[in-house]
Amino acid sequence: MAGGRGDEEGDGNRQLPARHAPLHAGRVQQPRAAINRLLMLVHSAALLSLLYYRATHLLLHRSKWPAAAALAWALMLAAELLGSFLWAISQAFRWRPYARDAFPERLPGDGHLPPIDVFLCTADPVTEPAVGVMNTMVAAMCLDYPVEKLSVYLSDDGGSPLTLFAAREAYRFAAAWLPFCKKHKLPVRPRRHTSLHGVVGLLAMITSSSRAALLYEDFKRRVTTAAMEGSPPARRGGDDGYPAEVVVLQDQELNTRLPRLVYVSREKKKTIPHHFKAGALNMLLRVSSLISNAPYILALDCDMYPNNTMSARQAMCFHLDPRVSPLLAFVQFPQQFHSIPKNDIYCAELREPFRILWCGCDGLRGPFLSGTGFYIKREALYGATPGSTIKEELQSKELFQCKQYFGQSNEFVSSLLSGLQSSIPNQNPPSRILQEATLLASCAYENDTRWVQIGFLYGTVAEDFYTGYHLHGRGWRSAYVYPPVPAFLGTAPTRVHETLIQNKRWASGLLGLAFSRFCPLTYGMLSKNSVLQCLCYASLAFKPLESLVILCYTTIPPLCLLKGIPLFPQATDRWFLVFASVYASSLCHLLWENISNGGSLRTWWNECRFSHGLPSRNRKANRVFLKLVGAVDVNFDVTSKLTDEEQIQNCEKGMYDFRGSGYMLLPLAIVTLINLTALLGGMTRIIRQSSYNEMFGQFSLSFYVTLITYPVIEAMSIRKDEGRFPTSITLWSAFLTMMLLLLYEEFERGVTTAAMEGSPPARRGGDDGPRGSSGPPWSRGEHKITTPGLRLTGKEEDDPTSFQSWCPQCAGTYVLPTLFINLSLIKSFIVDKVYGMSTFLNMQRVSSLISNAPYMCWIVICTQTTQCHLDPRVSPFLAFVQFPQHFHNIPKNDIYCAEHREPFRVSSMTGF
Numbered sequence: 001m002a003g004g005r006g007d008e009e010g011d012g013n014r015q016l017p018a019r020h021a022p023l024h025a026g027r028v029q030q031p032r033a034a035i036n037r038l039l040m041l042v043h044s045a046a047l048l049s050l051l052y053y054r055a056t057h058l059l060l061h062r063s064k065w066p067a068a069a070a071l072a073w074a075l076m077l078a079a080e081l082l083g084s085f086l087w088a089i090s091q092a093f094r095w096r097p098y099a100r101d102a103f104p105e106r107l108p109g110d111g112h113l114p115p116i117d118v119f120l121c122t123a124d125p126v127t128e129p130a131v132g133v134m135n136t137m138v139a140a141m142c143l144d145y146p147v148e149k150l151s152v153y154l155s156d157d158g159g160s161p162l163t164l165f166a167a168r169e170a171y172r173f174a175a176a177w178l179p180f181c182k183k184h185k186l187p188v189r190p191r192r193h194t195s196l197h198g199v200v201g202l203l204a205m206i207t208s209s210s211r212a213a214l215l216y217e218d219f220k221r222r223v224t225t226a227a228m229e230g231s232p233p234a235r236r237g238g239d240d241g242y243p244a245e246v247v248v249l250q251d252q253e254l255n256t257r258l259p260r261l262v263y264v265s266r267e268k269k270k271t272i273p274h275h276f277k278a279g280a281l282n283m284l285l286r287v288s289s290l291i292s293n294a295p296y297i298l299a300l301d302c303d304m305y306p307n308n309t310m311s312a313r314q315a316m317c318f319h320l321d322p323r324v325s326p327l328l329a330f331v332q333f334p335q336q337f338h339s340i341p342k343n344d345i346y347c348a349e350l351r352e353p354f355r356i357l358w359c360g361c362d363g364l365r366g367p368f369l370s371g372t373g374f375y376i377k378r379e380a381l382y383g384a385t386p387g388s389t390i391k392e393e394l395q396s397k398e399l400f401q402c403k404q405y406f407g408q409s410n411e412f413v414s415s416l417l418s419g420l421q422s423s424i425p426n427q428n429p430p431s432r433i434l435q436e437a438t439l440l441a442s443c444a445y446e447n448d449t450r451w452v453q454i455g456f457l458y459g460t461v462a463e464d465f466y467t468g469y470h471l472h473g474r475g476w477r478s479a480y481v482y483p484p485v486p487a488f489l490g491t492a493p494t495r496v497h498e499t500l501i502q503n504k505r506w507a508s509g510l511l512g513l514a515f516s517r518f519c520p521l522t523y524g525m526l527s528k529n530s531v532l533q534c535l536c537y538a539s540l541a542f543k544p545l546e547s548l549v550i551l552c553y554t555t556i557p558p559l560c561l562l563k564g565i566p567l568f569p570q571a572t573d574r575w576f577l578v579f580a581s582v583y584a585s586s587l588c589h590l591l592w593e594n595i596s597n598g599g600s601l602r603t604w605w606n607e608c609r610f611s612h613g614l615p616s617r618n619r620k621a622n623r624v625f626l627k628l629v630g631a632v633d634v635n636f637d638v639t640s641k642l643t644d645e646e647q648i649q650n651c652e653k654g655m656y657d658f659r660g661s662g663y664m665l666l667p668l669a670i671v672t673l674i675n676l677t678a679l680l681g682g683m684t685r686i687i688r689q690s691s692y693n694e695m696f697g698q699f700s701l702s703f704y705v706t707l708i709t710y711p712v713i714e715a716m717s718i719r720k721d722e723g724r725f726p727t728s729i730t731l732w733s734a735f736l737t738m739m740l741l742l743l744y745e746e747f748e749r750g751v752t753t754a755a756m757e758g759s760p761p762a763r764r765g766g767d768d769g770p771r772g773s774s775g776p777p778w779s780r781g782e783h784k785i786t787t788p789g790l791r792l793t794g795k796e797e798d799d800p801t802s803f804q805s806w807c808p809q810c811a812g813t814y815v816l817p818t819l820f821i822n823l824s825l826i827k828s829f830i831v832d833k834v835y836g837m838s839t840f841l842n843m844q845r846v847s848s849l850i851s852n853a854p855y856m857c858w859i860v861i862c863t864q865t866t867q868c869h870l871d872p873r874v875s876p877f878l879a880f881v882q883f884p885q886h887f888h889n890i891p892k893n894d895i896y897c898a899e900h901r902e903p904f905r906v907s908s909m910t911g912f
């Protein structure tokens, strides 16, 4: 991308761009798009074949299998169907990947640039240390943009006097730092994974003895000392909340011109919901409308500091282009991170979203709104229709109608009616305005208004995703810029716990949309959005369900491996190729996407590990279940921005840090142990039964899962450092795995027996058999006789004379043989041993009362029968016709001679 400033600061008379010199350019990423489409074709053919194989096998052979096997196959089919659905909708992202360049040097002079308000949110002075927040704030003030057109708003949801103190100190420091920045023509990109960040990183690179550096050290010392001494305190007010506070800092007493800084801490009351970050941003939207009312807003998380000061100008290349501007709601920059270790085991780089998915949407209607690092049009947030202004829309309305929407503040409504500012007033706002601003920051302001539809949307912790979806649905578009020098850099999580918190929040926010009436597949399709863009939204919204697929794939095959139930075709079967090619093609696609985006084999492996098992997925799956049953109300748990050198070193060594996650680790640990057990148990079984061919697929899968979850095994057993698995969790997971395996064993035995005996299983009564066991069982009404479509329970129906009465349909017309299945037998330990014989005797007695046929065919497991008894030559002497016993589950290497070849082939009494 072209960068660099055109003119020196203060030149308000830049030349307008040459008439046809475009401010930006865009193109479809080729050959990526072509390769993606080709892969789509190949992969979908393979997927369809896989589903065909799974479904037909299940339908055709189900009746011959033990019930546990049929159930496992059915679950695998469900998982594969779900996986295929998710894959199919995710292809919308890969259809038309797009890339853009901006040419800020072609922008008009500073005098023509529109003002920008920067919204910065912080929530917790402990997990978001003040020095870090101030780094971001100062870096935002240093954006390469006319100072008089820039205002920075800091929302402090912690209501912390310490943050306000730090803001004042930082403002003073900025007066020295801003000229220094301009002089040294910063930005300079800070070193990768340095724990210093923001201005500190920049300083460290330039000089450590300059005046600015000393001032910075001084600023930092004062803030950290204040934080340690607790004066001013980190928290304000009592437990019930605190009032709103608006403080404007302006440069009157300083001799450098600085952007205006406004500190706002909104009113909080324990009983009133504050809607987390969305609430904070909406409050800033109102407050800023009275003070600067800039037409464009840059939203930043407290740790996302502007690293490339050109981003504002880059964004304006789009917002000021008359061809795209009327429909353009926001320009999004990727989220990038300064604290990413070389070995990015947590995939904190978010490569897939920001390198692939967002580029994919950019070729459609534009990227999703991503919480931070976007320049958005104020009009779009107020709810204007694309192409018009809120002023035009409100002019036809009465004042009371406007107030119904936007609340009771006259000042605020008149700011809407008077249109947006093209320049910002230089003086401090009068106290009247500050009082009004305090009112706009109160809890009650939004009561009985339409603020649920205006600004950032509520009711979710993924407010960014929802708001973007809402904007796109109303016909707005967005643009994505991925500059070579990162525009913003944030703090990435360096612990499993942080990743879990983040993933939990995202998963619950996204799923909330998927299972609401606003689902992108239904509601979205009817909106002004395009079909492909809706599929993109749906893909992200349904993505957490992927964890269910993974949960199935990491538990069912290993359990079946333990039991010797094959789930995949034999290795020598040509169908095996279909399965292998589906897995291989998805892994290769991921590898290619990694390498072509500057990744490596290592990033690829980390992503495989992360997305196929470690560590967030199982947690997500939990959430999916809980969310589906409506059991959780997810909070916006703020992720910690503290970085720890030891954690970073652990990352470099590829060691996950499991501190602080506690019971959240159980699902992960259990899956790991099940696979490990299956791998060892399965290996023994395979060797014993020489079932290499049947079990190859499952064995490989368990091997892959064990490889992926190796860090967990390591953390449970070998590691001694702080980040290892807590011993209690290790013990619990071992215990629970054992219980699970025992339960599975029981279950498997249960369903298999049920299938053999008829269903439901005859498990009535205690261990001693049915109560009152005197007299024959059928006379006590304890057994049931079933005919197709008719169900009987002993008692008077047992009377053979009443046979006609309970089967009126059959009366006189014995066309079909009637099937009698004895469902309930005497169940006791003694009879258990001769169960088959007792069944036979029972049947004989029951049938003698009902049909009393002269011949009986005893079928144990369903086989065919025939009628040889009718041959008059043999019939008089023929007592029974015997069929051999064949078995379907005999291994090729029949070491137990289970085939019974000798009895049935050789020595059977053939003459008999």
Ligand SMILES: O=c1ccn([C@@H]2O[C@H](COP(=O)(O)OP(=O)(O)O[C@H]3O[C@H](CO)[C@@H](O)[C@H](O)[C@H]3O)[C@@H](O)[C@H]2O)c(=O)[nH]1
Pocket (backbone or CB within 6 Å): 121, 122, 123, 124, 128, 155, 157, 275, 276, 277, 280, 300, 301, 302, 303, 335, 370, 371, 372, 461, 462, 463, 464, 502, 505, 506, 509, 636, 637, 638, 639, 640
């Ligand atoms: O009640 C709250 C909670 C959070 N925040 C701020 O919101 C920002 C994001 O919170 P963080 O804990 O850093 O969340 P992340 O997981 O890093 O956030 C990602 O995901 C969020 C949605 O879940 C988006 O809002 C963010 O922009 C996006 O970076 C931070 O600056 C917080 O200070 C508030 O202002 N008020």
Ligand SMILES: [Mn+2]
Pocket (backbone or CB within 6 Å): 301, 303, 490, 639
């Ligand atoms: Mn964050």
